[in-house]
Amino acid sequence: MSKSYRDGLPISPEKFVDQLMRLKRGSISRRDFLGLTGLGVATAVMARELGIMPTPAFGAENLGDRMSIATWPNYHDPQTFENFKAETGVAVEVNVFGSNEEMLAKLQAGGSGWSLFVPTNYTISTYKKLGIIEPLDMAKLGNFDGSKEDARFTAEGTIDGTIYAVPKNWGTTGFAVNTKKLAKPMSSWKEFWDTAMAEGDGRTMVHDYQLTTIGNALKYHGYSFNSLKQDELAKAEELLLKVKPHLFAVSSDYQPSMRSGDAWMTMCWTNDGAQLHRDIPEIAYVLGKEGGEIWTDFYAIPKDAPNKPAGYALLNYLMNPKVAVKEHLANGAPSTDARVNALLPKEVLENPILYPAAELLKPLEFGAAATLTDPGRAELMARFKAA
Amino acid sequence: MSQGTNSGQVLTAGGQRSAGAEAAFSMRGRFLRKNLLTALLLAPATLWLVVFLVLPFVAIAVFSVGERAPEGGYQAAFTFAQYANLPARATAFWNTMMLAPVGALACLLVGYPVAYYLALRAPQRWRLILLALIVIPFWTSLLMRTYAWMYILGGRGIPALLAYIGIEDLRLINTPGAVLLGIVYGYLPLMILPIYVSLERLDRRLLEASADLGATPLSTFLGVTLRLSLPGVMTGFSLVMILLLGEYLIPTLLGGGKVFFIGNALVDLFLQSRNWPFGSAIAITLVLVSVVVLIIANRISTRLSGARRVDLI
Numbered sequence: 001m002s003k004s005y006r007d008g009l010p011i012s013p014e015k016f017v018d019q020l021m022r023l024k025r026g027s028i029s030r031r032d033f034l035g036l037t038g039l040g041v042a043t044a045v046m047a048r049e050l051g052i053m054p055t056p057a058f059g060a061e062n063l064g065d066r067m068s069i070a071t072w073p074n075y076h077d078p079q080t081f082e083n084f085k086a087e088t089g090v091a092v093e094v095n096v097f098g099s100n101e102e103m104l105a106k107l108q109a110g111g112s113g114w115s116l117f118v119p120t121n122y123t124i125s126t127y128k129k130l131g132i133i134e135p136l137d138m139a140k141l142g143n144f145d146g147s148k149e150d151a152r153f154t155a156e157g158t159i160d161g162t163i164y165a166v167p168k169n170w171g172t173t174g175f176a177v178n179t180k181k182l183a184k185p186m187s188s189w190k191e192f193w194d195t196a197m198a199e200g201d202g203r204t205m206v207h208d209y210q211l212t213t214i215g216n217a218l219k220y221h222g223y224s225f226n227s228l229k230q231d232e233l234a235k236a237e238e239l240l241l242k243v244k245p246h247l248f249a250v251s252s253d254y255q256p257s258m259r260s261g262d263a264w265m266t267m268c269w270t271n272d273g274a275q276l277h278r279d280i281p282e283i284a285y286v287l288g289k290e291g292g293e294i295w296t297d298f299y300a301i302p303k304d305a306p307n308k309p310a311g312y313a314l315l316n317y318l319m320n321p322k323v324a325v326k327e328h329l330a331n332g333a334p335s336t337d338a339r340v341n342a343l344l345p346k347e348v349l350e351n352p353i354l355y356p357a358a359e360l361l362k363p364l365e366f367g368a369a370a371t372l373t374d375p376g377r378a379e380l381m382a383r384f385k386a387a
Numbered sequence: 388m389s390q391g392t393n394s395g396q397v398l399t400a401g402g403q404r405s406a407g408a409e410a411a412f413s414m415r416g417r418f419l420r421k422n423l424l425t426a427l428l429l430a431p432a433t434l435w436l437v438v439f440l441v442l443p444f445v446a447i448a449v450f451s452v453g454e455r456a457p458e459g460g461y462q463a464a465f466t467f468a469q470y471a472n473l474p475a476r477a478t479a480f481w482n483t484m485m486l487a488p489v490g491a492l493a494c495l496l497v498g499y500p501v502a503y504y505l506a507l508r509a510p511q512r513w514r515l516i517l518l519a520l521i522v523i524p525f526w527t528s529l530l531m532r533t534y535a536w537m538y539i540l541g542g543r544g545i546p547a548l549l550a551y552i553g554i555e556d557l558r559l560i561n562t563p564g565a566v567l568l569g570i571v572y573g574y575l576p577l578m579i580l581p582i583y584v585s586l587e588r589l590d591r592r593l594l595e596a597s598a599d600l601g602a603t604p605l606s607t608f609l610g611v612t613l614r615l616s617l618p619g620v621m622t623g624f625s626l627v628m629i630l631l632l633g634e635y636l637i638p639t640l641l642g643g644g645k646v647f648f649i650g651n652a653l654v655d656l657f658l659q660s661r662n663w664p665f666g667s668a669i670a671i672t673l674v675l676v677s678v679v680v681l682i683i684a685n686r687i688s689t690r691l692s693g694a695r696r697v698d699l700i
Contacts, residue, residue, distance in 0.1 A: 101459070102658050108460055126458055202558060208644050210659070249561050249643030260542035262560055373459055378660030379475060385655075386478035386647035 067310035068093035070103055070117035072297070074271075077330035084317050090310045099209075100372070107132045107302055114302055115311030118168055121156040121296045122211075122367040128159050134301045135162045140312040143319035145339065153296040153336040156366065165298035166319065169333035171270030172356065172364060173212050173293035176254075180282045181264040189219040189288035193243055195265065201246045205254045205266035210381035211367050212267055212293060213240070213250075219290045226371040233380060240384045250385055258283060274332040274353045285353040291363030296336065444674075450667035459661030469668035476669060479652040486638075486648060487631040487680075490570040491578075494627050495620065497571055498578035502619075503612075505579070506586035518583070521576050529573055533640045536572065540565050540641070561643030569637040574630065578623035585619025586612070614691070621688035628684070629677050649673055 073096040081092040095114065097103050100123045106112045108130065119127060127133040138144065144166050146154075157165035175192050182199055186192065196204035206213045215225035217236040227233060248263045255272055257263035259280065268276070273285030299318065301311045317323055321339040328335050328344060334354045335341055341349060349355060371377065451469055456462040473480075505517055524532060538544050540559040549557055559565055589612065597607040613620075635650030644651070649669065656666035 099658060101661055104458075105460070105658070105661055108458075130458060205643075244645070247643075247645060248558075249645060251639070251644045256537070257541070257560075260538075262542040262558070373457075375455065375660065375662065378655075378662065381659075382476070382479075382647070382652065382655060385644065385651070386476070386482070 063088055063090050063310040063313050064307050065089055066091045066093060067115040067307040067314065068095060068113050069314065070095045070097055070106075070112065070114045072096060072118060075118065075297075075331050077326045080318070080323060080327060083323075084314055087317075088310075088313055090307075090313065092314060110304060112302060112304070113306055115305040115307040116299060116301055116314055118297050119165065119300055120367075121298065122369050122372055124156055124165050124298060124300065125159060125369045126373065127300065128164055132303055133164050134303050134305070134308075135164055136166065136301065137312065138163060141166065141316050141319060143316050143321075145337075148338040150336050150338070156296065157298050157300075165300040166315070167336040168297045168299055168318075169328060169331070170294065170296040170336055171333050172287055172361075173216070173267065173269055173295070174273065174285055174287040176258060176266050176268040176273050176276055177284050177286060178258065178261070178264045178280075178282060179284050181261075186286055187289050189216050189290050189292065192265070192286075192288065193217070193220050193239060196243050197246045200265045203248050203262075203264035204243075204246065205249045205251060205257060205263045206243075206247060207252045207254075207267045208250050208385075209252055210377050211372055213384070214377055214380060215367070215371070216267060216288070216292055219288055219292055222290055225291060225293055225365045226368040228370060228374055228376065230376075233376065237380050237384065240380075241387050244384060244387050270334070270354060271332045274351065277353055287356055287360045287364070289360065289363070291365060293367055294361065294364035295367060297333075447667045447670050450663050451671050453664040453667075455662045455664055459663075461663040464664075469664045470672075472665060473668065473672060476649065476652050479647050479649045480672075482646060483632055483634075483649040486566075486570075486634070487628045490567065490574070490631045490634075491624050491628040493567055493571050494574050494578040495624060498575055498623065499582055499620070501575075502579045502582035502586055502616075506583050506589070507612075521579055525576055530636065533569055533573065533637055536565070536569055537640055540568075560641065561645065563642070563646070565641040566638050566646065569641040570631065570634070573637060574627045577626045577630070581622040581626070582616055582619040585616040585622075589615055617691050618688060621684055621691075625681060625684040628680060632673060632677055632680070 067090055069092055071094060075096075076094070081094065085091050100120050103117060103119060104123060104126065107114075107117075107127070124133070146163075149167060150170075153170040154167045157163060157167060175186075175189075177186060181203070182195060184191075184195070184199065186195065192204075206216075214233070214236055217239050218225060218227050218232060220239050221232070221235050223229075223232040223236070227236075249257065251257075254263060254266040254268065255276065258266055258276055268285060270285075276283040277285055299315050301308060301315070305311050318327065321337060321343055324335065324337060324340045325343040328340060329348070332354065335344065450461050452465050452467065453461050454464040454466065454468070501521075505514060509517055537560060540546075542560075545559055546554075546557045593611050593615070594607055597611050598604075602610065633650050635648055635654055638644070638646050638648050639651060653666055653669060653673075656662045656669065
């Protein structure tokens, strides 16, 4: 993949390739990997170096010879970028990031050097408010067909009638259970938390991410995933502090522990759930019947993108259903585009992990911008982790 | 090498030419040239320190009296609210203050016998190889080595082997023991090397004298060897302890993120909640605490080793 991962890191190329391969198998979360390795920072620095030599723009035809994209680990078919380079001559530098907050911090600081990036739904309004993303010029995105998109997943890319971001894929946040170790069938967040303090004692993991960990604790009492109400958050905190001594770990890097059998149950995102179940059939993916999170990752173009023509060209390329279908097969997340769904194999479309039943989807909530940036929730999470 | 010898040579050289004003001028020229050379030689280090230590420190200090912008980050202000809020991370500070000395002590207990063996007992021809063996793991990233421990201690590692002999469902990973093990493993060379250096310089005749005067091996060790190696011990101890004050990787990976150290609090404040001013206030406090620890360690070391000045780093 991209050179930028390796440059300037205090690890040997071999070690790093090993690490990357692990990443490609999806066995580590975005946030943990990047937070721990400092790769987010390293790649941002590299990207800035690239930004020093912006491509001269001789009209829309000149795409330059390189561009850089900020995205999540294990999120693309590497072949996609190879093919794009073969067709356009533009080499794509892939920068993988740990969290939306990190991406936001880099863009806020300026000079990120990215010509395309992949924000999650609840951050787009903040990017727009701060004026760091570009209203998309839809004339340059001929392959995008809004009428074929599932509006439920794509609404947050459009603000006041202007399209700022187009969807990449959607997903849910549920929990994964090793049914050999925890045989009791489970279907709710209440059961998740109660089991964590009983049969799952010392074997349960929660995300190191306030949005989902607090959100799913709120669900125990049937409150909104996005609640900012003092009394509701206090109840969630009470539960979290009670569960804390029983947990195996507070970490978003749950795949290795689930695979090795150290952990029996974990909060889990769609892609990870699908990958775990694919490799270890006894690991089931459960959506809480009380609800929880549903999310969409989008593509957007930063205002200070050094190579906008190439950013648009790559985005348009990715919107081609024939290209997109390979992306979905590679990363496993469900598509928002009916044209892509038409091309996906039947067993993917019938996989209940990727495409859950309507009654399970109904109570799910999209994370809200205010939920993520709320200082009160951040402090609650800090108290939970310190307890 | 010393200043005195050099200026002595300059004086002699100047004196040989003539006793006139010209010679005085030439001496002055040499003196200036020498100062200029010194300045030039020091310039890269000074520039480095200013750009990468002083300026960032000033920036952090400025941030720490600011406010968190509504969307996160920093907005200009002058308030000590962030410092007043420090008790919100009291547990993290407390955990760190416990971990650092305990971790350093564990390193010392494991490291001292190794350094002692290397310096006083190991055959001369093996010494270099053994030293290299201690240093070589340092060439690999700590992250990689800690990941390796995750797999060794994880369900498919030692517990899987123990399952063969009937010990089922043993959990090693994500325990305080695993964190301590990771710390000792990761920081051991920093403890061994300074102790080795101080033991290696030890005048063996002192040990013989002590034995000749009737001291038992134990009292020779306590009264002579240990005492003379205290500067090394304190250097190693301070090095390990100060690095542990900022440690977050090992507790995160081997402790399952369940124990919250000040390093973890900083990472979350900068990369998650993006409360830069509060993070900066904590960072400044941590630096001050580290300085205090250094000063105390220096005092203790100076007193214990019989008023010998000790340079810690």
